[in-house]
Amino acid sequence: MTLPAQALPLSSPAPGPAADEGLARRLRALACTAPLHDLDVRKANLAGEYGGYAMAEVALAAIDLVTLNMDFDTGADHEQIVARLLPRVAAQAPDRPAAEHERVARWVLENLINVGSVDRGFRAIYGTFGPDGVYVRRDYDFKLIEEVPGYGGAVYLRTTDEAVNVLVGALDTDVTSAQIAAEVKLEVLISRGRLADAQLAAEQARYRTVQYAETLRRTLDATRRNVRAVDWLQAVPDMIAEALDHVADRYRHENAILTNIRKARDEADAVLDSKTAENKRRAAELVDIVKDCIRRHTQLQSRLLDAGPLFRAEQDRQAFAAPAPRSGIDLYGQLVAPVLPLPVEQARRVTDAFFAAGTGLRTPVSVRVADLVEILLTPPVEREHLGVEMPEPDLIATPDDSRFSEEQLARAMELLDLPHDAPRRLSGLLAQARRADPDLPYLVALLAVHAASPAVGTAYRQGEERLLFAVDDGTELDDPEFGGADLIVGTALLDAAGMAAARSEAS
Amino acid sequence: MSDHHAEHPAWSERHPAWSEADTPSAPVAPAPGGTVTPADAADAARLVAFGLQPKLLPARDAEYAELLRRYREDPAFGRLADAVATGLGLVVLEVSARAGMAVAADEDSVFAVRMGDYARRTAADSADRFLHGLAHLAVAALAFPRPEDLADDGYIGRITVNGVDAFVRQTCRRLEERAEELGENTDPASDAPGLEAAWRVYARRSSTGATKDARRLAGSTTGIVGKAAAFLTDSGFLQRTGDDSGGTYRTTPRYQLQVRDMAGSSAMAELLELGVVPVSDGSATLLPPPEGDDLELAADAGLPFHA
Numbered sequence: 001m002t003l004p005a006q007a008l009p010l011s012s013p014a015p016g017p018a019a020d021e022g023l024a025r026r027l028r029a030l031a032c033t034a035p036l037h038d039l040d041v042r043k044a045n046l047a048g049e050y051g052g053y054a055m056a057e058v059a060l061a062a063i064d065l066v067t068l069n070m071d072f073d074t075g076a077d078h079e080q081i082v083a084r085l086l087p088r089v090a091a092q093a094p095d096r097p098a099a100e101h102e103r104v105a106r107w108v109l110e111n112l113i114n115v116g117s118v119d120r121g122f123r124a125i126y127g128t129f130g131p132d133g134v135y136v137r138r139d140y141d142f143k144l145i146e147e148v149p150g151y152g153g154a155v156y157l158r159t160t161d162e163a164v165n166v167l168v169g170a171l172d173t174d175v176t177s178a179q180i181a182a183e184v185k186l187e188v189l190i191s192r193g194r195l196a197d198a199q200l201a202a203e204q205a206r207y208r209t210v211q212y213a214e215t216l217r218r219t220l221d222a223t224r225r226n227v228r229a230v231d232w233l234q235a236v237p238d239m240i241a242e243a244l245d246h247v248a249d250r251y252r253h254e255n256a257i258l259t260n261i262r263k264a265r266d267e268a269d270a271v272l273d274s275k276t277a278e279n280k281r282r283a284a285e286l287v288d289i290v291k292d293c294i295r296r297h298t299q300l301q302s303r304l305l306d307a308g309p310l311f312r313a314e315q316d317r318q319a320f321a322a323p324a325p326r327s328g329i330d331l332y333g334q335l336v337a338p339v340l341p342l343p344v345e346q347a348r349r350v351t352d353a354f355f356a357a358g359t360g361l362r363t364p365v366s367v368r369v370a371d372l373v374e375i376l377l378t379p380p381v382e383r384e385h386l387g388v389e390m391p392e393p394d395l396i397a398t399p400d401d402s403r404f405s406e407e408q409l410a411r412a413m414e415l416l417d418l419p420h421d422a423p424r425r426l427s428g429l430l431a432q433a434r435r436a437d438p439d440l441p442y443l444v445a446l447l448a449v450h451a452a453s454p455a456v457g458t459a460y461r462q463g464e465e466r467l468l469f470a471v472d473d474g475t476e477l478d479d480p481e482f483g484g485a486d487l488i489v490g491t492a493l494l495d496a497a498g499m500a501a502a503r504s505e506a507s
Numbered sequence: 508m509s510d511h512h513a514e515h516p517a518w519s520e521r522h523p524a525w526s527e528a529d530t531p532s533a534p535v536a537p538a539p540g541g542t543v544t545p546a547d548a549a550d551a552a553r554l555v556a557f558g559l560q561p562k563l564l565p566a567r568d569a570e571y572a573e574l575l576r577r578y579r580e581d582p583a584f585g586r587l588a589d590a591v592a593t594g595l596g597l598v599v600l601e602v603s604a605r606a607g608m609a610v611a612a613d614e615d616s617v618f619a620v621r622m623g624d625y626a627r628r629t630a631a632d633s634a635d636r637f638l639h640g641l642a643h644l645a646v647a648a649l650a651f652p653r654p655e656d657l658a659d660d661g662y663i664g665r666i667t668v669n670g671v672d673a674f675v676r677q678t679c680r681r682l683e684e685r686a687e688e689l690g691e692n693t694d695p696a697s698d699a700p701g702l703e704a705a706w707r708v709y710a711r712r713s714s715t716g717a718t719k720d721a722r723r724l725a726g727s728t729t730g731i732v733g734k735a736a737a738f739l740t741d742s743g744f745l746q747r748t749g750d751d752s753g754g755t756y757r758t759t760p761r762y763q764l765q766v767r768d769m770a771g772s773s774a775m776a777e778l779l780e781l782g783v784v785p786v787s788d789g790s791a792t793l794l795p796p797p798e799g800d801d802l803e804l805a806a807d808a809g810l811p812f813h814a
Binding site: 328330347 | 559561597610611612614616617618619620622624625633634636637639640641643644645647648651652653654655656657658665670675678679682700701702703704705706707708709738739741742743744761765766767769770771772773774775776777778780781783
């Protein structure tokens with residue numbers, strides 16, 4: 001028995017350079033992490049007990065150290081990096097001798113440089129479909145840490161762009177966060193120039209649509225005036241067919257863009273730094289453009305479909321109508337065109353004559369004296385450029401159904417306005433509140449529970465200096481009305497100036 | 508509507524004020540033997556009065572429709588109505604169900620529109636006077652682009668304010684280009700402003716301008732054309748159909764009559780007097796531009812035609 005699946009030709013996974021570009025990019029990025037995993041695999045081969053060391057961790061720490069320690073013209077000093085790695089290595093296996101720690105550190109660093117290979121680098125192989133649909137294997141050569149010559153023949157270490165991008169930049173992310181994923185998606189679209197490309201394409205298509213619409217409108221206007229003035233045999237049908245193709249094509253494209261970008265725009269919703277905000281803004285802009293494009297395409301399409309009937313109607317009216325019994329004046333050819341080149345003094349006589357005979361008539365207004373007084377005293381009508389007067393809103397006073405009054409809130413806040421170095425137990429606060437007002441403990445308890453999960457992010461963004469917090473240390477609350485944990489309520493001082501500096505740095 | 512006598516009382520009931528105020532007795536057919544009664548005169552005057560309300564449609568007013576019918580069917584009544592109109596300084600262009608009692612004001616009639624009343628600035632400024640006149644001419648030229656359109660009673664023209672402005676502007680630009688090709692210096696002598704070419708006056712004037720209350724700048728060319736269109740609408744010559752492109756309008760049968768029988772010939776006569784004899788073979792001279800011609804257009808203007 002043959003499997004039917006084998007008889008079927010395999011469907012190739014969307015070949016083409018466009019689809020493969022992103023794949024190749026990610027394969028290259030993935031390759032950069034391979035040497036790190038390799039370290040943990042190969043540590044078993046080392047002579048000795050190295051199983052306790054997390055080599056990938058050491059390697060990433062090494063790359064971070066090199067990255068942070070290299071300045072612009074030289075790089076990081078080899079020995080210095082080893083020295084700085086030692087505490088981490090030692091912490092992983094505190095009972096091992098220091099010599100072994102140093103050996104591990106050197107081993108990791110040398111492996112990152114890949115001193116064993118000729119060109120001191122790594123190679124990964126990946127495959128792509130070429131433009132002609134042929135699968136091509138490609139070598140990807142990269143380095144993570146490279147050695148560069150410094151002053152006086154000394155050798156320094158530098159992390160390569162690959163290492164910085166992948167191991168410092170790209171991996172530094174919360175992989176489970178959907179929001180970050182959305183931002184990355186958007187970022188990727190933008191960084192690969194896709195968003196800009198899409199925007200450019202959409203804008204160009206819109207421009208083209210406007211051009212088609214304008215040409216069509218001119219043609220139809222001309223047709224309405226004189227059907228013979230327009231080439232309805234060749235030029236116009238061609239133009240209409242071309243424009244319809246254009247509309248169909250763009251409509252498909254733009255709906256695809258809209259679906260994708262809208263998702264990206266809506267998912268990347270928390271604007272934490274200006275870069276995200278910028279991306280979000282661009283995505284929103286693109287959505288607007290694409291929406292406008294689709295609207296215009298639809299409009300153009302309906303006009304295109306109307307063009308044929310209009311032509312036939314005009315042809316009926318103009319070409320097949322019985323010739324008029326009298327001939328009219330060619331107003332343009334016999335009046336407008338000859339008048340315009342004349343000196344204005346003479347031209348005016350012609351236009352005056354036309355005006356006098358062509359404006360129609362006005363019945364003269366005759367006013368009685370009795371009415372005149374009233375007319376003259378009537379105040380002029382105010383020009384209504386402000387629109388219709390707003391109707392007075394019918395406001396209904398909503399009953400004040402707050403559980404606590406403003407006064408109670410003020411008192412509770414006063415009670416909770418604790419010095420930052422003297423936190424208090426919730427039980428004590430409740431007892432004090434109860435003495436003042438039997439209702440107040442409820443509010444205090446609410447505020448305290450709320451403080452158990454303080455809005456640190458908000459306080460950070462708003463640059464607040466104090467923040468109420470509550471911590472549960474396991475003590476049970478002994479209170480006649482409330483149960484649960486006897487929280488420790490205190491005030492934390494926030495470094496408002498530092499936060500502001502951090503914010504401006506981030507943006 | 509077959510029996511006038513039988514139906515008339517019903518109207519008097521419907522319009523008691525009219526029959527009492529305007530006509531001493533109910534209108535009746537002229538007495539046998541061709542004698543005209545005061546009642547006939549009143550009816551004839553009433554028909555002319557209807558004609559003086561150009562926006563009133565016969566189809567909307569039973570009395571108007573009936574008087575029109577009587578005009579056509581009763582030659583004596585028709586002559587009477589014509590005489591009333593002439594006495595008032597009016598010219599009867601057509602009396603029909605579609606146009607109603609289409610009358611135009613004679614040159615010296617009290618009903619005639621004077622340029623000074625139309626736009627105050629025109630009294631002092633001859634350029635403004637020309638522009639207002641040209642606006643009316645251009646509106647007519649675009650409303651009836653082919654001679655056949657002017658002749659065809661069933662034709663309804665459509666114009667937009669921006670379209671008219673763009674059209675005139677483009678014609679002016681073409682004249683400017685032609686002058687440049689010929690190496691002419693079209694700048695007028697400063698002591699003879701009247702000798703400035705007419706197209707330059709239009710081209711110099713701004714097409715539009717910002718105003719404090721977002722209305723059209725009255726002195727701009729779109730303002731002038733817009734005023735013409737609005738005025739013609741009040742005259743019952745145009746009907747406003749929309750706000751696109753500065754306002755869209757369509758023509759009424761009355762406008763066609765007025766342009767064909769009054770304004771066109773009047774302006775032609777003046778032109779001939781100036782020694783300019785435009786020759787026409789009866790075909791339209793308004794044609795679309797050759798391919799690849801894209802002069803800049805005013806927004807939403809459309810129709811870049813060539814002479």
